[in-house]
Amino acid sequence: MEKVHVNALIIGGGAAGLWLLDQLRREGRSALLVESKSLGTGQTISAQGILHSGLKYSLQGLLTASAREARDMPAIWRKCLEGNSQPDLSRTNIRSQSFYLWGTNSASSKLGMWGARLGLQVTPQAVSPHNAPALLKGCSGAIFSVAEQVISCEALLADLAEANQKQIVQVAETDGTDFCLGGDGRVQSVILNSPDGKQVEVIADWNVFAAGKGNAELRSAVGLDSRKQQTRPLHMVMICGGLPEFYGHCVDGATTRVSITSAKRSDGEVVWQVGGKIAEDGVDMNRDDLIARTRAELLETMPGISLEEARWATYRVERAEGTTMTGGRPDSFRIERDANVLTAWPTKLVLVPQLTQGLANTICSSPARSSDELEKLASWPRPMVAIAPWDREQSWTSLNLSSSTVAA
Numbered sequence: 588m589e590k591v592h593v594n595a596l597i598i599g600g601g602a603a604g605l606w607l608l609d610q611l612r613r614e615g616r617s618a619l620l621v622e623s624k625s626l627g628t629g630q631t632i633s634a635q636g637i638l639h640s641g642l643k644y645s646l647q648g649l650l651t652a653s654a655r656e657a658r659d660m661p662a663i664w665r666k667c668l669e670g671n672s673q674p675d676l677s678r679t680n681i682r683s684q685s686f687y688l689w690g691t692n693s694a695s696s697k698l699g700m701w702g703a704r705l706g707l708q709v710t711p712q713a714v715s716p717h718n719a720p721a722l723l724k725g726c727s728g729a730i731f732s733v734a735e736q737v738i739s740c741e742a743l744l745a746d747l748a749e750a751n752q753k754q755i756v757q758v759a760e761t762d763g764t765d766f767c768l769g770g771d772g773r774v775q776s777v778i779l780n781s782p783d784g785k786q787v788e789v790i791a792d793w794n795v796f797a798a799g800k801g802n803a804e805l806r807s808a809v810g811l812d813s814r815k816q817q818t819r820p821l822h823m824v825m826i827c828g829g830l831p832e833f834y835g836h837c838v839d840g841a842t843t844r845v846s847i848t849s850a851k852r853s854d855g856e857v858v859w860q861v862g863g864k865i866a867e868d869g870v871d872m873n874r875d876d877l878i879a880r881t882r883a884e885l886l887e888t889m890p891g892i893s894l895e896e897a898r899w900a901t902y903r904v905e906r907a908e909g910t911t912m913t914g915g916r917p918d919s920f921r922i923e924r925d926a927n928v929l930t931a932w933p934t935k936l937v938l939v940p941q942l943t944q945g946l947a948n949t950i951c952s953s954p955a956r957s958s959d960e961l962e963k964l965a966s967w968p969r970p971m972v973a974i975a976p977w978d979r980e981q982s983w984t985s986l987n988l989s990s991s992t993v994a995a
């Protein structure tokens with residue numbers, strides 16, 4: 588069997604694995620990324636793409652650890668999105684440069700103070716009632732605009748993959764990676780199996796698990812504790828039909844009632860992705876009940892909304908993160924280091940640059956290897972970018988057709 592020596596073998600091609608691959612190539616390291624499905628399957632393709640400034644995590648007026656971790660990140664992303672820093676993300680489309688933040692009660696007027704008071708780089712700007720978007724006209728609480736960018740996660744995955752094509756290969760969905768373990772807890776090598784029956788043995792200084800939810804299974808496969816990972820499920824709602832592009836969080840105290848972002852389906856129609864507390868509460872609901880609850884929530888929080896032409900769908904997805912004592916969201920990214928295995932969870936898309944810097948600091952402590960041996964994989968298949976939930980969905984529910992389901 589052919590052998591390939593690399594500085595790092597990265598297993599999993601979501602935002603974390605792809606960004607790390609790009610960084611290692613720029614730092615002159617030899618790295619190979621393997622993907623068993625499509626790039627970003629799981630979290631990245633399902634994400635809302637909000638580059639949080641930390642404001643969402645400080646709505647109770649405290650600079651939480653989560654807010655502290657996130658506050659410098661949007662500036663790093665902004666430079667990459669402008670093409671003024673690496674990775675060059677100038678072709679990743681920015682869906683929106685800002686976000687509305689609105690409340691449903693009189694206490695919401697305090698929201699504007701938090702950003703500045705807590706030293707966040709992004710502070711909410713008050714929006715006067717006559718400048719409010721039509722959807723929020725007549726809203727009883729205060730309305731703010733926040734300069735948080737929202738990106739297309741599909742475009743991000745495509746950009747990072749295109750820049751590093753030669754270092755990314757498709758492995759079989761089942762048994763794509765067979766681990767050969769040494770007695771010292773190290774992974775000696777990994778046999779890669781392609782979907783079309785090719786095999787190669789990869790000997791890596793570092794084996795990086797960046798497989799999202801798949802990290803638990805990978806850890807078990809090499810004898811590591813899979814309980815270092817927790818998952819938190821979400822049941823997200825999608826709405827299309829006569830809706831304008833809109834980006835906003837409706838907040839009530841420290842809770843984000845709904846968090847709305849817009850994407851475009853491949854036929855050009857605007858789709859809303861609705862997350863926030865409703866997507867957490869929706870985990871225990873079936874599709875119809877969640878749609879009914881979301882409809883009621885939107886009618887209550889957005890006085891100007893018309894849902895007459897709306898068609899609805901939902902999708903379930905799990906967030907994968909390092910375990911916390913409470914089972915709640917970790918404040919930051921998480922890296923577990925075990926012999927020559929690094930397991931990585933970014934926790935949030937916005938924290939990926941910090942996560943990969945931490946990984947690269949460890950990996951780059953080994954002497955650089957040449958990338959020439961990667962030529963042995965030149966004929967291997969390459970993975971596609973995952974299909975977004977709104978393009979994958981086959982049937983949309985139209986409540987105005989007495990709850991009938993219509994084709995996409």
Ligand SMILES: Cc1cc2nc3c(=O)[nH]c(=O)nc-3n(C[C@H](O)[C@H](O)[C@H](O)COP(=O)(O)OP(=O)(O)OC[C@H]3O[C@@H](n4cnc5c(N)ncnc54)[C@H](O)[C@@H]3O)c2cc1C
Nearest residue numbers: 599601602603623627629630631635636637799801936937
């Ligand atoms: C609904 C939702 C909305 C979100 N919104 C935001 C947001 O607005 N802002 C924000 O900052 N964060 C957000 N997040 C969090 C963010 O999406 C994640 O933190 C981030 O995308 C995780 O990236 P990842 O690369 O670690 O994992 P993933 O994106 O899950 O990628 C893992 C990859 O590994 C592959 N894989 C799995 N097992 C194997 C294997 N055995 N071999 C090879 N490959 C394998 C998978 O196919 C996949 O391609 C959101 C998350 C969700 C679920």
